Amino acid sequence: MKKLRQISVVGMGLLGASASQAILRTFSKIKTVGYSHRAVTRKKARNFGVADEIVDDIAECVAGADIVILATPIRTFEGIFEEIAGHLPDGCIVTDVGSTKVLPHRWARKMLGNNVFYVGSHPIAGSEKRGVEFARDDLFAGSSCILTKTAGTDMKALAVLRQFWSKIGCSIKVMAPDKHDRIYGRVSHLPHVAAAALINASDPEQMKFAGKGFVDTSRVASGPENVWADILLTNADNVASGIDRLIKELSRLRKAVKDRDQKQIEKLLTQARSKRAVLIKYKMKKKELL
Protein backbone atom coordinates (compact mmCIF):
# COMPACT_ATOMS: atom_id res chain seq x y z
CA MET A 1 0.00 0.00 0.00
CA LYS A 2 1.08 3.54 -0.74
CA LYS A 3 2.87 4.81 2.35
CA LEU A 4 0.17 6.45 4.42
CA ARG A 5 1.15 8.83 7.18
CA GLN A 6 -2.12 10.42 8.17
CA ILE A 7 -5.81 9.56 7.97
CA SER A 8 -8.33 12.21 8.99
CA VAL A 9 -11.90 11.50 10.01
CA VAL A 10 -14.54 14.22 9.83
CA GLY A 11 -17.46 13.39 12.13
CA MET A 12 -17.11 11.63 15.46
CA GLY A 13 -20.44 9.78 15.66
CA LEU A 14 -20.70 6.02 15.93
CA LEU A 15 -19.26 5.38 12.47
CA GLY A 16 -16.53 8.06 12.44
CA ALA A 17 -15.28 7.24 15.92
CA SER A 18 -15.37 3.50 15.20
CA ALA A 19 -13.42 4.02 11.97
CA SER A 20 -10.89 6.12 13.83
CA GLN A 21 -10.49 3.51 16.56
CA ALA A 22 -10.14 0.77 13.97
CA ILE A 23 -7.36 2.74 12.28
CA LEU A 24 -5.60 3.27 15.62
CA ARG A 25 -5.75 -0.45 16.26
CA THR A 26 -4.81 -1.60 12.76
CA PHE A 27 -2.20 0.91 11.59
CA SER A 28 0.10 1.77 14.44
CA LYS A 29 2.28 3.98 12.25
CA ILE A 30 -0.48 6.10 10.76
CA LYS A 31 -1.52 9.24 12.57
CA THR A 32 -5.28 9.65 12.98
CA VAL A 33 -6.82 13.08 13.27
CA GLY A 34 -10.47 13.55 14.14
CA TYR A 35 -12.87 16.46 13.93
CA SER A 36 -16.45 17.13 14.98
CA HIS A 37 -18.27 20.43 14.57
CA ARG A 38 -19.65 20.04 18.09
CA ALA A 39 -17.38 20.96 20.99
CA VAL A 40 -19.07 18.49 23.32
CA THR A 41 -18.42 15.64 20.86
CA ARG A 42 -14.78 16.67 20.42
CA LYS A 43 -14.40 16.61 24.19
CA LYS A 44 -15.89 13.12 24.45
CA ALA A 45 -13.75 11.91 21.55
CA ARG A 46 -10.65 13.22 23.32
CA ASN A 47 -11.70 11.59 26.59
CA PHE A 48 -12.30 8.25 24.88
CA GLY A 49 -8.96 8.54 23.01
CA VAL A 50 -10.70 7.88 19.74
CA ALA A 51 -7.91 9.38 17.60
CA ASP A 52 -4.30 10.45 18.05
CA GLU A 53 -5.49 14.01 17.84
CA ILE A 54 -8.89 15.72 17.92
CA VAL A 55 -8.74 19.17 16.40
CA ASP A 56 -11.13 22.12 16.64
CA ASP A 57 -10.89 23.13 13.02
CA ILE A 58 -11.89 21.16 9.95
CA ALA A 59 -9.18 22.71 7.76
CA GLU A 60 -6.58 21.70 10.31
CA CYS A 61 -8.09 18.22 10.41
CA VAL A 62 -7.67 17.53 6.70
CA ALA A 63 -4.35 19.33 6.21
CA GLY A 64 -1.63 16.73 5.76
CA ALA A 65 -4.07 13.83 5.29
CA ASP A 66 -3.38 11.03 2.82
CA ILE A 67 -6.97 9.88 3.26
CA VAL A 68 -9.95 11.92 4.48
CA ILE A 69 -13.04 9.99 5.60
CA LEU A 70 -16.36 11.82 5.91
CA ALA A 71 -18.57 10.31 8.59
CA THR A 72 -21.29 12.93 8.89
CA PRO A 73 -24.92 12.87 7.68
CA ILE A 74 -24.90 12.65 3.89
CA ARG A 75 -26.47 16.00 3.16
CA THR A 76 -23.58 17.77 4.85
CA PHE A 77 -21.12 16.30 2.31
CA GLU A 78 -21.58 18.94 -0.38
CA GLY A 79 -20.82 21.75 2.05
CA ILE A 80 -17.91 19.91 3.63
CA PHE A 81 -16.38 19.13 0.22
CA GLU A 82 -16.56 22.82 -0.57
CA GLU A 83 -15.13 23.76 2.79
CA ILE A 84 -12.16 21.39 2.72
CA ALA A 85 -11.33 21.55 -1.02
CA GLY A 86 -8.78 24.31 -0.59
CA HIS A 87 -7.05 22.57 2.33
CA LEU A 88 -6.52 19.09 0.91
CA PRO A 89 -2.95 18.10 0.02
CA ASP A 90 -2.31 17.13 -3.61
CA GLY A 91 -3.05 13.45 -4.18
CA CYS A 92 -5.27 13.18 -1.14
CA ILE A 93 -7.93 10.47 -1.29
CA VAL A 94 -11.36 11.56 -0.10
CA THR A 95 -13.99 9.02 0.86
CA ASP A 96 -16.97 8.70 3.20
CA VAL A 97 -19.02 6.09 5.01
CA GLY A 98 -22.43 7.25 3.82
CA SER A 99 -25.26 4.91 2.90
CA THR A 100 -26.08 6.47 -0.47
CA LYS A 101 -23.58 7.09 -3.21
CA VAL A 102 -24.97 8.81 -6.30
CA LEU A 103 -25.16 12.30 -4.80
CA PRO A 104 -21.81 12.13 -2.93
CA HIS A 105 -20.11 11.30 -6.26
CA ARG A 106 -21.90 14.20 -7.92
CA TRP A 107 -20.98 16.63 -5.14
CA ALA A 108 -17.36 15.47 -5.09
CA ARG A 109 -17.06 16.03 -8.84
CA LYS A 110 -18.50 19.50 -8.42
CA MET A 111 -16.72 20.64 -5.28
CA LEU A 112 -13.37 18.91 -5.06
CA GLY A 113 -10.40 19.94 -7.18
CA ASN A 114 -8.59 17.83 -9.75
CA ASN A 115 -5.66 17.47 -7.38
CA VAL A 116 -7.55 15.00 -5.13
CA PHE A 117 -9.34 11.68 -5.68
CA TYR A 118 -12.81 10.79 -4.51
CA VAL A 119 -14.00 7.19 -4.12
CA GLY A 120 -17.19 6.26 -2.28
CA SER A 121 -17.10 3.79 0.61
CA HIS A 122 -20.05 2.16 2.31
CA PRO A 123 -19.09 -0.25 5.07
CA ILE A 124 -22.20 -2.36 5.77
CA ALA A 125 -22.03 -2.07 9.52
CA GLY A 126 -23.59 0.01 12.17
CA SER A 127 -26.08 -0.21 14.92
CA GLU A 128 -29.29 1.48 15.97
CA LYS A 129 -27.13 3.14 18.64
CA ARG A 130 -25.60 6.53 18.00
CA GLY A 131 -22.70 8.57 19.24
CA VAL A 132 -19.02 8.32 20.03
CA GLU A 133 -19.79 6.51 23.30
CA PHE A 134 -20.89 3.41 21.38
CA ALA A 135 -17.86 3.37 19.07
CA ARG A 136 -16.03 0.06 18.74
CA ASP A 137 -12.74 -0.62 16.99
CA ASP A 138 -14.23 -3.85 15.58
CA LEU A 139 -17.48 -2.39 14.28
CA PHE A 140 -16.40 -2.96 10.66
CA ALA A 141 -14.57 -6.25 11.16
CA GLY A 142 -16.24 -9.03 9.21
CA SER A 143 -18.47 -6.62 7.29
CA SER A 144 -18.75 -6.01 3.59
CA CYS A 145 -17.58 -2.66 2.35
CA ILE A 146 -18.90 -1.41 -0.97
CA LEU A 147 -16.55 0.88 -2.91
CA THR A 148 -18.21 2.93 -5.62
CA LYS A 149 -16.52 4.11 -8.77
CA THR A 150 -17.46 5.90 -11.93
CA ALA A 151 -15.71 6.25 -15.29
CA GLY A 152 -13.66 9.09 -13.80
CA THR A 153 -12.50 7.27 -10.67
CA ASP A 154 -8.74 7.02 -10.14
CA MET A 155 -7.85 3.34 -10.06
CA LYS A 156 -4.84 3.84 -7.80
CA ALA A 157 -7.00 5.62 -5.22
CA LEU A 158 -9.51 2.77 -5.45
CA ALA A 159 -6.70 0.26 -4.87
CA VAL A 160 -5.49 2.16 -1.81
CA LEU A 161 -8.99 2.19 -0.31
CA ARG A 162 -9.51 -1.47 -1.15
CA GLN A 163 -6.39 -2.31 0.81
CA PHE A 164 -7.31 0.09 3.62
CA TRP A 165 -10.78 -1.38 4.26
CA SER A 166 -9.47 -4.92 3.82
CA LYS A 167 -6.96 -4.39 6.60
CA ILE A 168 -9.76 -2.99 8.79
CA GLY A 169 -11.41 -6.39 8.30
CA CYS A 170 -13.92 -5.76 5.51
CA SER A 171 -14.54 -7.82 2.41
CA ILE A 172 -14.67 -5.48 -0.58
CA LYS A 173 -17.16 -5.20 -3.40
CA VAL A 174 -16.87 -2.55 -6.11
CA MET A 175 -19.84 -1.21 -8.06
CA ALA A 176 -21.24 1.90 -9.74
CA PRO A 177 -22.98 4.39 -7.42
CA ASP A 178 -26.38 4.06 -9.12
CA LYS A 179 -26.32 0.29 -8.78
CA HIS A 180 -25.33 0.72 -5.12
CA ASP A 181 -28.24 3.06 -4.43
CA ARG A 182 -30.72 0.79 -6.19
CA ILE A 183 -29.63 -2.23 -4.16
CA TYR A 184 -29.41 -0.51 -0.78
CA GLY A 185 -32.68 1.32 -1.42
CA ARG A 186 -34.22 -2.13 -1.29
CA VAL A 187 -32.21 -4.08 1.26
CA SER A 188 -31.47 -1.34 3.79
CA HIS A 189 -33.52 1.82 3.31
CA LEU A 190 -36.80 -0.02 2.64
CA PRO A 191 -36.51 -2.19 5.81
CA HIS A 192 -35.88 1.01 7.77
CA VAL A 193 -39.04 2.59 6.37
CA ALA A 194 -40.99 -0.63 7.01
CA ALA A 195 -39.82 -0.78 10.63
CA ALA A 196 -40.67 2.89 11.22
CA ALA A 197 -44.11 2.46 9.60
CA LEU A 198 -44.77 -0.63 11.72
CA ILE A 199 -44.02 1.28 14.91
CA ASN A 200 -46.03 4.29 13.76
CA ALA A 201 -48.96 1.96 13.00
CA SER A 202 -48.82 0.51 16.52
CA ASP A 203 -50.64 1.57 19.65
CA PRO A 204 -48.27 2.23 22.60
CA GLU A 205 -50.46 0.29 25.05
CA GLN A 206 -50.76 -2.69 22.69
CA MET A 207 -47.00 -2.67 22.04
CA LYS A 208 -46.41 -3.52 25.70
CA PHE A 209 -47.75 -7.00 24.94
CA ALA A 210 -45.30 -7.52 22.10
CA GLY A 211 -42.80 -10.36 22.08
CA LYS A 212 -39.33 -10.72 20.61
CA GLY A 213 -40.66 -10.85 17.05
CA PHE A 214 -41.97 -7.30 17.16
CA VAL A 215 -38.82 -6.06 18.87
CA ASP A 216 -36.57 -7.55 16.19
CA THR A 217 -38.77 -6.56 13.25
CA SER A 218 -38.73 -2.95 14.43
CA ARG A 219 -35.13 -2.72 15.69
CA VAL A 220 -33.71 -0.53 12.94
CA ALA A 221 -36.39 2.11 13.56
CA SER A 222 -34.35 3.16 16.60
CA GLY A 223 -31.67 4.61 14.33
CA PRO A 224 -30.95 8.36 14.42
CA GLU A 225 -33.57 10.27 12.43
CA ASN A 226 -31.22 12.91 11.05
CA VAL A 227 -28.90 10.30 9.52
CA TRP A 228 -31.84 8.33 8.15
CA ALA A 229 -33.70 11.34 6.83
CA ASP A 230 -30.58 12.15 4.81
CA ILE A 231 -30.38 8.62 3.50
CA LEU A 232 -34.03 8.63 2.40
CA LEU A 233 -33.74 12.13 0.90
CA THR A 234 -30.64 11.26 -1.12
CA ASN A 235 -32.18 8.03 -2.43
CA ALA A 236 -35.78 9.17 -2.71
CA ASP A 237 -36.81 7.56 -5.99
CA ASN A 238 -35.41 4.14 -5.13
CA VAL A 239 -37.00 4.30 -1.68
CA ALA A 240 -40.38 5.32 -3.10
CA SER A 241 -40.36 2.52 -5.67
CA GLY A 242 -39.38 0.08 -2.91
CA ILE A 243 -42.34 1.24 -0.80
CA ASP A 244 -44.61 0.72 -3.82
CA ARG A 245 -43.35 -2.83 -4.18
CA LEU A 246 -43.77 -3.52 -0.46
CA ILE A 247 -47.33 -2.16 -0.49
CA LYS A 248 -48.06 -4.43 -3.45
CA GLU A 249 -46.89 -7.48 -1.51
CA LEU A 250 -48.80 -6.40 1.60
CA SER A 251 -51.95 -5.96 -0.49
CA ARG A 252 -51.48 -9.43 -1.96
CA LEU A 253 -51.29 -10.92 1.53
CA ARG A 254 -54.23 -8.79 2.66
CA LYS A 255 -56.40 -10.10 -0.15
CA ALA A 256 -55.49 -13.71 0.62
CA VAL A 257 -56.28 -13.17 4.31
CA LYS A 258 -59.57 -11.37 3.62
CA ASP A 259 -60.57 -14.14 1.19
CA ARG A 260 -59.61 -16.79 3.78
CA ASP A 261 -57.61 -18.30 0.92
CA GLN A 262 -55.47 -20.78 2.83
CA LYS A 263 -53.67 -22.03 -0.26
CA GLN A 264 -52.63 -18.54 -1.33
CA ILE A 265 -51.60 -17.51 2.22
CA GLU A 266 -49.44 -20.62 2.52
CA LYS A 267 -47.99 -19.99 -0.92
CA LEU A 268 -46.97 -16.42 -0.04
CA LEU A 269 -45.59 -17.39 3.38
CA THR A 270 -43.70 -20.33 1.88
CA GLN A 271 -42.21 -18.05 -0.76
CA ALA A 272 -40.96 -15.73 1.99
CA ARG A 273 -39.61 -18.53 4.18
CA SER A 274 -37.81 -20.17 1.26
CA LYS A 275 -36.28 -16.95 -0.04
CA ARG A 276 -35.07 -16.08 3.44
CA ALA A 277 -33.64 -19.59 3.93
CA VAL A 278 -31.52 -19.11 0.78
CA LEU A 279 -30.35 -15.73 2.11
CA ILE A 280 -29.41 -17.10 5.53
CA LYS A 281 -27.56 -20.04 3.97
CA TYR A 282 -25.60 -17.62 1.77
CA LYS A 283 -24.78 -15.34 4.71
CA MET A 284 -23.65 -18.28 6.84
CA LYS A 285 -21.42 -19.54 4.03
CA LYS A 286 -19.90 -16.08 3.65
CA LYS A 287 -19.48 -15.93 7.44
CA GLU A 288 -21.46 -12.68 7.49
CA LEU A 289 -23.76 -14.06 10.19
CA LEU A 290 -22.79 -15.61 13.47
Place this chain on the structure above:
Amino acid sequence: MKKLRQISVVGMGLLGASASQAILRTFSKIKTVGYSHRAVTRKKARNFGVADEIVDDIAECVAGADIVILATPIRTFEGIFEEIAGHLPDGCIVTDVGSTKVLPHRWARKMLGNNVFYVGSHPIAGSEKRGVEFARDDLFAGSSCILTKTAGTDMKALAVLRQFWSKIGCSIKVMAPDKHDRIYGRVSHLPHVAAAALINASDPEQMKFAGKGFVDTSRVASGPENVWADILLTNADNVASGIDRLIKELSRLRKAVKDRDQKQIEKLLTQARSKRAVLIKYKMKKKELL
Protein backbone atom coordinates in the same frame (compact mmCIF):
# COMPACT_ATOMS: atom_id res chain seq x y z
CA MET B 1 -52.26 -26.01 43.39
CA LYS B 2 -54.80 -28.78 42.86
CA LYS B 3 -52.90 -32.03 43.00
CA LEU B 4 -51.92 -32.74 39.42
CA ARG B 5 -50.88 -36.23 38.45
CA GLN B 6 -50.76 -36.09 34.69
CA ILE B 7 -50.38 -33.46 32.01
CA SER B 8 -50.81 -34.49 28.39
CA VAL B 9 -49.45 -32.58 25.42
CA VAL B 10 -50.95 -33.05 21.97
CA GLY B 11 -48.46 -32.00 19.30
CA MET B 12 -44.71 -32.46 19.56
CA GLY B 13 -43.48 -29.49 17.54
CA LEU B 14 -41.25 -26.78 18.99
CA LEU B 15 -43.92 -25.49 21.39
CA GLY B 16 -45.43 -28.80 22.47
CA ALA B 17 -42.09 -30.50 23.03
CA SER B 18 -40.72 -27.44 24.86
CA ALA B 19 -43.81 -27.34 27.11
CA SER B 20 -43.42 -31.03 27.81
CA GLN B 21 -39.72 -30.65 28.66
CA ALA B 22 -40.50 -27.66 30.89
CA ILE B 23 -43.06 -29.78 32.77
CA LEU B 24 -40.56 -32.62 33.17
CA ARG B 25 -38.03 -30.20 34.62
CA THR B 26 -40.44 -28.24 36.81
CA PHE B 27 -42.85 -30.87 38.17
CA SER B 28 -40.96 -34.02 38.99
CA LYS B 29 -44.04 -35.74 40.39
CA ILE B 30 -46.34 -35.09 37.44
CA LYS B 31 -46.43 -37.62 34.64
CA THR B 32 -46.17 -36.12 31.15
CA VAL B 33 -47.68 -37.89 28.20
CA GLY B 34 -47.08 -36.70 24.66
CA TYR B 35 -48.70 -37.43 21.31
CA SER B 36 -48.04 -36.51 17.72
CA HIS B 37 -50.05 -37.71 14.75
CA ARG B 38 -46.81 -38.35 12.86
CA ALA B 39 -44.93 -41.55 13.64
CA VAL B 40 -41.58 -39.96 12.75
CA THR B 41 -42.20 -37.14 15.24
CA ARG B 42 -43.23 -39.59 17.97
CA LYS B 43 -40.00 -41.48 17.34
CA LYS B 44 -37.92 -38.32 17.62
CA ALA B 45 -39.81 -37.25 20.75
CA ARG B 46 -39.08 -40.63 22.33
CA ASN B 47 -35.41 -40.43 21.37
CA PHE B 48 -35.10 -36.93 22.83
CA GLY B 49 -36.94 -38.02 26.01
CA VAL B 50 -39.33 -35.12 25.67
CA ALA B 51 -42.03 -36.68 27.88
CA ASP B 52 -42.33 -39.56 30.34
CA GLU B 53 -44.32 -41.37 27.72
CA ILE B 54 -45.05 -40.82 24.04
CA VAL B 55 -48.15 -42.70 22.95
CA ASP B 56 -49.43 -43.66 19.49
CA ASP B 57 -53.05 -42.83 20.15
CA ILE B 58 -54.57 -39.45 20.98
CA ALA B 59 -57.35 -40.98 23.14
CA GLU B 60 -54.71 -42.81 25.17
CA CYS B 61 -52.76 -39.55 25.47
CA VAL B 62 -55.58 -37.57 27.09
CA ALA B 63 -57.05 -40.40 29.19
CA GLY B 64 -56.16 -39.76 32.81
CA ALA B 65 -54.96 -36.18 32.20
CA ASP B 66 -55.58 -33.39 34.70
CA ILE B 67 -54.49 -30.90 32.06
CA VAL B 68 -54.43 -31.34 28.29
CA ILE B 69 -52.36 -28.87 26.27
CA LEU B 70 -52.96 -28.58 22.54
CA ALA B 71 -49.82 -27.57 20.66
CA THR B 72 -50.84 -28.15 17.07
CA PRO B 73 -51.73 -25.64 14.33
CA ILE B 74 -54.83 -23.75 15.41
CA ARG B 75 -57.18 -24.96 12.72
CA THR B 76 -56.75 -28.55 13.93
CA PHE B 77 -58.22 -27.61 17.33
CA GLU B 78 -61.88 -28.02 16.41
CA GLY B 79 -61.32 -31.54 15.12
CA ILE B 80 -59.09 -32.48 18.05
CA PHE B 81 -61.62 -31.15 20.59
CA GLU B 82 -64.25 -33.34 18.93
CA GLU B 83 -61.92 -36.33 18.85
CA ILE B 84 -60.84 -36.14 22.48
CA ALA B 85 -64.12 -34.98 24.06
CA GLY B 86 -65.30 -38.49 24.88
CA HIS B 87 -61.96 -39.51 26.38
CA LEU B 88 -61.34 -36.64 28.80
CA PRO B 89 -61.70 -37.39 32.52
CA ASP B 90 -64.30 -35.36 34.42
CA GLY B 91 -62.82 -32.10 35.67
CA CYS B 92 -60.00 -32.13 33.10
CA ILE B 93 -58.64 -28.71 32.15
CA VAL B 94 -58.10 -28.24 28.42
CA THR B 95 -55.85 -25.49 27.12
CA ASP B 96 -53.60 -24.77 24.15
CA VAL B 97 -50.61 -22.67 23.15
CA GLY B 98 -52.15 -21.15 20.03
CA SER B 99 -51.59 -17.57 18.93
CA THR B 100 -55.26 -16.68 18.39
CA LYS B 101 -57.99 -17.20 20.93
CA VAL B 102 -61.49 -16.26 19.74
CA LEU B 103 -62.04 -19.34 17.58
CA PRO B 104 -60.47 -21.85 20.02
CA HIS B 105 -62.91 -20.62 22.69
CA ARG B 106 -65.82 -20.99 20.25
CA TRP B 107 -64.74 -24.48 19.20
CA ALA B 108 -64.20 -25.59 22.80
CA ARG B 109 -67.69 -24.42 23.74
CA LYS B 110 -69.11 -26.33 20.79
CA MET B 111 -67.09 -29.54 20.98
CA LEU B 112 -66.10 -30.15 24.59
CA GLY B 113 -68.54 -31.50 27.17
CA ASN B 114 -69.67 -29.72 30.32
CA ASN B 115 -67.56 -32.10 32.38
CA VAL B 116 -64.30 -30.38 31.34
CA PHE B 117 -62.97 -26.82 31.51
CA TYR B 118 -61.39 -24.89 28.66
CA VAL B 119 -59.12 -21.88 29.23
CA GLY B 120 -56.98 -20.38 26.49
CA SER B 121 -53.20 -19.98 26.97
CA HIS B 122 -50.81 -18.06 24.79
CA PRO B 123 -47.23 -18.12 26.02
CA ILE B 124 -45.43 -15.31 24.19
CA ALA B 125 -42.39 -17.33 23.25
CA GLY B 126 -41.20 -19.22 20.27
CA SER B 127 -38.65 -19.04 17.58
CA GLU B 128 -38.56 -19.03 13.81
CA LYS B 129 -37.24 -22.62 14.20
CA ARG B 130 -39.62 -25.52 14.08
CA GLY B 131 -39.72 -29.10 15.28
CA VAL B 132 -39.03 -31.22 18.32
CA GLU B 133 -35.28 -31.03 17.68
CA PHE B 134 -35.26 -27.33 18.65
CA ALA B 135 -37.28 -27.84 21.84
CA ARG B 136 -35.87 -26.29 25.02
CA ASP B 137 -37.11 -26.72 28.56
CA ASP B 138 -36.55 -22.98 29.14
CA LEU B 139 -38.34 -21.71 26.03
CA PHE B 140 -41.14 -20.19 28.14
CA ALA B 141 -39.04 -19.04 31.08
CA GLY B 142 -39.19 -15.28 31.46
CA SER B 143 -42.02 -14.92 28.94
CA SER B 144 -45.46 -13.50 29.35
CA CYS B 145 -48.32 -15.95 29.13
CA ILE B 146 -51.77 -14.61 28.27
CA LEU B 147 -54.68 -16.59 29.68
CA THR B 148 -58.04 -15.94 28.01
CA LYS B 149 -61.37 -16.21 29.71
CA THR B 150 -64.97 -15.53 28.88
CA ALA B 151 -68.06 -15.17 31.06
CA GLY B 152 -68.36 -18.97 31.10
CA THR B 153 -64.78 -19.72 32.14
CA ASP B 154 -64.30 -21.77 35.31
CA MET B 155 -62.31 -19.64 37.75
CA LYS B 156 -60.73 -22.62 39.49
CA ALA B 157 -59.45 -23.96 36.18
CA LEU B 158 -58.07 -20.49 35.44
CA ALA B 159 -56.34 -20.44 38.83
CA VAL B 160 -54.76 -23.85 38.19
CA LEU B 161 -53.40 -22.71 34.83
CA ARG B 162 -52.18 -19.45 36.30
CA GLN B 163 -50.17 -21.39 38.83
CA PHE B 164 -49.02 -23.91 36.23
CA TRP B 165 -47.60 -21.33 33.81
CA SER B 166 -46.13 -19.28 36.66
CA LYS B 167 -44.13 -22.28 37.84
CA ILE B 168 -42.92 -22.80 34.26
CA GLY B 169 -41.50 -19.30 34.57
CA CYS B 170 -44.12 -17.13 32.84
CA SER B 171 -45.66 -13.90 34.06
CA ILE B 172 -49.42 -14.12 33.63
CA LYS B 173 -51.90 -11.72 32.10
CA VAL B 174 -55.59 -12.50 31.80
CA MET B 175 -57.88 -11.00 29.17
CA ALA B 176 -60.86 -11.71 26.97
CA PRO B 177 -60.16 -13.64 23.74
CA ASP B 178 -61.35 -10.83 21.46
CA LYS B 179 -59.05 -8.31 23.16
CA HIS B 180 -56.21 -10.83 22.86
CA ASP B 181 -56.76 -11.29 19.14
CA ARG B 182 -57.00 -7.55 18.53
CA ILE B 183 -53.71 -6.90 20.34
CA TYR B 184 -51.75 -9.82 18.87
CA GLY B 185 -53.16 -9.11 15.42
CA ARG B 186 -51.18 -5.89 15.66
CA VAL B 187 -48.05 -6.74 17.64
CA SER B 188 -47.37 -10.24 16.36
CA HIS B 189 -49.36 -11.18 13.27
CA LEU B 190 -48.85 -7.85 11.50
CA PRO B 191 -45.04 -7.92 11.96
CA HIS B 192 -45.07 -11.44 10.51
CA VAL B 193 -46.98 -10.25 7.45
CA ALA B 194 -44.67 -7.23 7.13
CA ALA B 195 -41.57 -9.42 7.27
CA ALA B 196 -42.97 -11.85 4.70
CA ALA B 197 -44.00 -9.00 2.40
CA LEU B 198 -40.54 -7.41 2.72
CA ILE B 199 -38.87 -10.65 1.67
CA ASN B 200 -41.37 -11.21 -1.14
CA ALA B 201 -40.69 -7.65 -2.35
CA SER B 202 -36.95 -8.31 -2.46
CA ASP B 203 -34.79 -9.56 -5.28
CA PRO B 204 -32.71 -12.65 -4.34
CA GLU B 205 -29.54 -11.24 -5.94
CA GLN B 206 -29.97 -7.88 -4.20
CA MET B 207 -30.65 -9.57 -0.84
CA LYS B 208 -27.11 -10.97 -0.87
CA PHE B 209 -25.89 -7.42 -0.22
CA ALA B 210 -28.10 -7.03 2.84
CA GLY B 211 -26.69 -6.31 6.28
CA LYS B 212 -27.86 -7.21 9.75
CA GLY B 213 -30.79 -4.75 9.60
CA PHE B 214 -32.50 -6.65 6.80
CA VAL B 215 -31.79 -9.99 8.46
CA ASP B 216 -33.39 -8.86 11.73
CA THR B 217 -36.32 -7.06 10.15
CA SER B 218 -37.22 -10.20 8.22
CA ARG B 219 -36.40 -12.85 10.86
CA VAL B 220 -39.93 -13.88 11.76
CA ALA B 221 -40.70 -14.64 8.10
CA SER B 222 -38.74 -17.86 8.58
CA GLY B 223 -41.52 -19.26 10.75
CA PRO B 224 -43.45 -22.36 9.61
CA GLU B 225 -46.06 -21.41 7.00
CA ASN B 226 -48.70 -23.90 8.14
CA VAL B 227 -48.69 -22.55 11.70
CA TRP B 228 -48.73 -18.96 10.46
CA ALA B 229 -51.38 -19.53 7.81
CA ASP B 230 -53.61 -20.82 10.61
CA ILE B 231 -52.87 -17.79 12.75
CA LEU B 232 -53.70 -15.38 9.92
CA LEU B 233 -56.82 -17.32 8.93
CA THR B 234 -58.17 -17.41 12.47
CA ASN B 235 -57.54 -13.69 12.99
CA ALA B 236 -58.26 -12.49 9.48
CA ASP B 237 -60.18 -9.26 10.17
CA ASN B 238 -57.69 -7.96 12.73
CA VAL B 239 -54.80 -8.83 10.43
CA ALA B 240 -56.44 -7.14 7.44
CA SER B 241 -57.14 -3.95 9.40
CA GLY B 242 -53.53 -4.00 10.66
CA ILE B 243 -52.27 -4.25 7.09
CA ASP B 244 -54.48 -1.29 6.15
CA ARG B 245 -52.95 0.76 8.95
CA LEU B 246 -49.42 -0.25 7.98
CA ILE B 247 -50.04 0.66 4.34
CA LYS B 248 -51.34 4.03 5.49
CA GLU B 249 -48.12 4.69 7.43
CA LEU B 250 -45.99 3.50 4.52
CA SER B 251 -47.88 5.81 2.17
CA ARG B 252 -47.33 8.72 4.53
CA LEU B 253 -43.58 8.06 4.51
CA ARG B 254 -43.65 7.56 0.75
CA LYS B 255 -45.27 10.93 0.21
CA ALA B 256 -42.75 12.69 2.46
CA VAL B 257 -39.87 11.01 0.60
CA LYS B 258 -41.31 11.76 -2.84
CA ASP B 259 -41.88 15.40 -1.82
CA ARG B 260 -38.31 15.59 -0.44
CA ASP B 261 -40.02 16.94 2.69
CA GLN B 262 -37.16 16.71 5.17
CA LYS B 263 -39.18 18.05 8.07
CA GLN B 264 -41.96 15.53 7.61
CA ILE B 265 -39.52 12.63 7.11
CA GLU B 266 -37.70 13.56 10.31
CA LYS B 267 -41.00 13.92 12.13
CA LEU B 268 -42.16 10.44 11.13
CA LEU B 269 -38.79 8.83 11.88
CA THR B 270 -38.59 10.64 15.23
CA GLN B 271 -42.07 9.43 16.11
CA ALA B 272 -41.02 5.84 15.40
CA ARG B 273 -37.72 6.14 17.29
CA SER B 274 -39.39 7.71 20.32
CA LYS B 275 -42.24 5.20 20.46
CA ARG B 276 -39.78 2.34 20.21
CA ALA B 277 -37.56 3.85 22.91
CA VAL B 278 -40.55 3.86 25.29
CA LEU B 279 -41.25 0.22 24.38
CA ILE B 280 -37.66 -0.88 24.95
CA LYS B 281 -37.49 0.95 28.25
CA TYR B 282 -40.70 -0.78 29.38
CA LYS B 283 -39.42 -4.19 28.26
CA MET B 284 -36.10 -3.69 30.04
CA LYS B 285 -37.89 -2.68 33.24
CA LYS B 286 -40.09 -5.76 33.02
CA LYS B 287 -36.94 -7.83 32.33
CA GLU B 288 -38.57 -9.12 29.15
CA LEU B 289 -35.48 -8.18 27.15
CA LEU B 290 -31.90 -9.14 27.84
